[in-house]
Amino acid sequence: MATILVVEDDKHTRLLTCARLKPYYTVTEAENGEEALKLLDQMHIDLIIADIQMPVMNGYDMVKEMRESGIQIPVIMLTAMHTFDDKRTGFASGTDDYMIKPIDYEELLWRIKALLRRANIVSQRKIIIGDITLDSAAYTVRKEGTITELAKKEFDLLFKLLSYPGMIFTKSQLLDEIWGYDTNSDETTIKTHINRLRNKFADCTEFEIITIRGLGYKAEIYEK
Template sequence: MAAILIVEDDKHTRRLTGARLKPYYNVEEAENGKEAMDILDNKHIDLIIADIQMPVMNGYDLVKRLREEKNSIPVIMLTAMHTFDDKKMGFASGTDDYLTKPINYEELLWRIKALLRRANIASERKIKVGEVVLDSSAYTVIKGDRTIDLARKEFELLYKLLSYPGMIFTKTQLLDEIWGYDTKSDETTIKTHINRLRNKFEGCQAFEIVTIRGLGYKADILES
């Protein structure tokens, strides 16, 4: 079970958030950034939820300190402030996500799950969906007991879609991110590679690549 550190000086909010998360995660609590750093020195934490306005060490300074120490632990900023400049400052400090108060706890759980998934992918450089395993360190795809041969761009396209299941990517986004901004390839290239992937994973029960007409493509997970 993943460990979540809640850093919040308001006792009521801290305890309520902890109570909402404890059915799904191991929860640690701190009243400010300094206490959080002490906990991080002694315990393994997978994700931090931090308020901004706190005494001793605020949320911005906590995240800056972590990033200066090359600590890439995912951080969700949780705050009552919601102007563009507030969010800009939060992301500039190195936070990964931003949620404003009052807290929608269902949305918070979604965001935690998404960040933990991405952190796991980034650290292991692998994605496992059902019996399909993509290893980006070796550009290999294993399905059950056999290897599926993919061209490099096919692999990168599939890895991108499966890294963000349910997210719709436009053809332009995929061209820019995988082929590069200066590519001479066009949207037909994306369609061709999508068709190749569908053919190679025909009958796969782990995921499917879905066309969103007029928008682009997404990957839906069928079994995890």
Template sequence: MVKVLIIEDDSSARLVTKLHLRNEYQVVEASDGMEAMELLKHQSVDLIIADVMMPKMNGYEFVEQFRMMDKNTPVLLLTAKKEWQDKKMGFAIGIDDYMTKPVNYEELQWRIRALLRRAKISNEKQIIIGDVVISEDFNMVVRGEEKITLPKKEFELLFKLLSYPNKIFTVSQILDDIWGYDSNSDETTVRTHINRLRKKFADWNEFEIVTIRGLGYRGELNV
């Protein structure tokens, strides 16, 4: 069973979160960042949910220290703060997702599932969609006897869109993530790569790349 660590100094809030998760996950608890660090010396977890405002070691301090020993385990921060700078700082130090309080527990479940799925993709370096295997190690897409090896940027674009199915990525996000902040590439570059991918996988029904007019693109899975 997937193991989730809840780090929260408010025992009532910690209990409520645990009650919402315990039917799907094995839940372990810590009352602050220091206790969590000690716990993580003796056992591993699959995902961490941490409050920001805690005594001894707050959520930001915990994530900074934790990322020195573990680069991959997903961390979701819960906080009452909504300011952009707080979110920016959290992502800069290595969080994977961010929710503001009061927590909508149905949404929390969605986010946990999405984070665990992405972590699995990251660790295995591949996406499996029915009979299709998209392998990051070889920049290759395989379906039965069919094998298509893609140029690096085309592969990175496809891998990103299908790692987050139904999530809309703006052209700016795609350019920053695939081509880099200092690239001279533009919307035409993205459109060209999207069109090449569509042409190569025109007869593949397992997935598609959809244009969201005025917003960007998203990957959709059909299995």
């Protein structure tokens, strides 16, 4: 079970947030950024949820110090501030996600799940969906002992889509990110590779690549 650190100086908000998370995660808490940094030296933390305006050390400074020290634990900022400059400052400090108070705790749980999943993908260079494992070190897709080898661009395309399930990517985005900005390929190339992937995984029930007409493509994951 993942361990989440809640950093919040308001006791009521801190206790409420911890209570909402405890059915799903191991939860620990801190009252300010300085206390949180000390805890990071003492125990393993998978994700941090932090307020911005706190005494002793605020959320911005906490995240900045983490990133400068090479600590890449995902951080979600919870704050009452909502101007563009506030968000820009938060992301510039190294924050991964940003939610405005009052918190919708159901949405917070979705965001936590997504960030933990992405952090796991980055660290292991693998995506695991049910019985399927995408291994970026070997450019293979394994299911129940059966290995499907993909061309590099096919694998990169599938890995990109499955890393962000439900997110729509335009054809130009996929061309730029996978083929490069200076590629001579066009959007027909994307369509060709999508069709190849669909053919190779036609019997797959764990995921589906969906065409969003006029926009691009997205992957949907079907958890059993």
